[in-house]
Amino acid sequence: MELDLLSIAAHPDDTELTCGGTIIKMAEAGYKVGLLDLTAGESGTRGSAAQREKEAAKASRVMGIAHRENLGLPDAAIENVRDYKLRLAQKIRDLRPRTVILPYWEGRHPDHYTTGRLGYEACFLAGLAKLPLEGRPHRPYKIIYASFYVPAVRPTFVVDITAQLGKKLKAILCYSSQFSPRQDLQNLFPARADLRERVGSLARHFGLMVGVRYGEPFVTREVAAVDDIVAMPVRSI
Numbered sequence: 001m002e003l004d005l006l007s008i009a010a011h012p013d014d015t016e017l018t019c020g021g022t023i024i025k026m027a028e029a030g031y032k033v034g035l036l037d038l039t040a041g042e043s044g045t046r047g048s049a050a051q052r053e054k055e056a057a058k059a060s061r062v063m064g065i066a067h068r069e070n071l072g073l074p075d076a077a078i079e080n081v082r083d084y085k086l087r088l089a090q091k092i093r094d095l096r097p098r099t100v101i102l103p104y105w106e107g108r109h110p111d112h113y114t115t116g117r118l119g120y121e122a123c124f125l126a127g128l129a130k131l132p133l134e135g136r137p138h139r140p141y142k143i144i145y146a147s148f149y150v151p152a153v154r155p156t157f158v159v160d161i162t163a164q165l166g167k168k169l170k171a172i173l174c175y176s177s178q179f180s181p182r183q184d185l186q187n188l189f190p191a192r193a194d195l196r197e198r199v200g201s202l203a204r205h206f207g208l209m210v211g212v213r214y215g216e217p218f219v220t221r222e223v224a225a226v227d228d229i230v231a232m233p234v235r236s237i
């Protein structure tokens with residue numbers, strides 16, 4: 001398989017929440033888009049692994065992606081160890097993505113930031129010829145980090161998802177086990193009714209940064225190149 005874009009995330013529903021609009025936009029543009037969830041989310045407070053698998057399949061159909069699979073690592077126990085790195089590197093060789101989306105490398109949940117680091121190292125290892133892996137070496141050309149979960153981080157760029165926000169919300173709502181019927185005190189499992197406002201207001205915040213209605217933020221470690229400074233988007237004053 002030769003994917004144009006692969007999103008690697010710790011739990012089913014992470015990609016939908018952090019960069020689902022961008023995933024949908026790229027699928028709509030005709031790119032071959034895949035998702036790789038590292039765990040089945042079986043340690044989550046709500047929902048069994050089997051339930052979340054069904055929900056993920058439903059969300060995939062909403063997003064229109066070409067491929068999705070689960071690496072089966074233990075939930076709430078993702079560690080940056082060689083075994084996991086090699087398993088992930090093998091998947092990267094199998095799927096051969098041009099661009100990879102990883103979770104931002106810092107955050108509240110250890111699985112999220114560990115996936116960011118593990119993912120980067122696996123992308124590197126996938127390109128080494130002499131490792132005990134099958135298939136031809138492959139290294140993604142581009143790695144970008146989804147930072148929707150860490151709004152304090154200033155994004156490198158924002159993708160306009162104004163036209164995709166409705167579908168993004170629809171995909172998130174496929175994970176019905178993750179939403180409480182009413183507001184809970186810790187605020188970790190938003191009530192269904194609150195979700196639209198939460199996701200929408202964050203997307204609005206990022207959209208404002210680039211002069212569009214709704215946006216999703218990303219960070220890159222490298223600098224972006226510009227060819228035409230006359231046609232550059234995003235108003236300065």
Ligand SMILES: [Zn+2]
Binds near residue numbers: 011109112
């Ligand atoms: Zn998660």
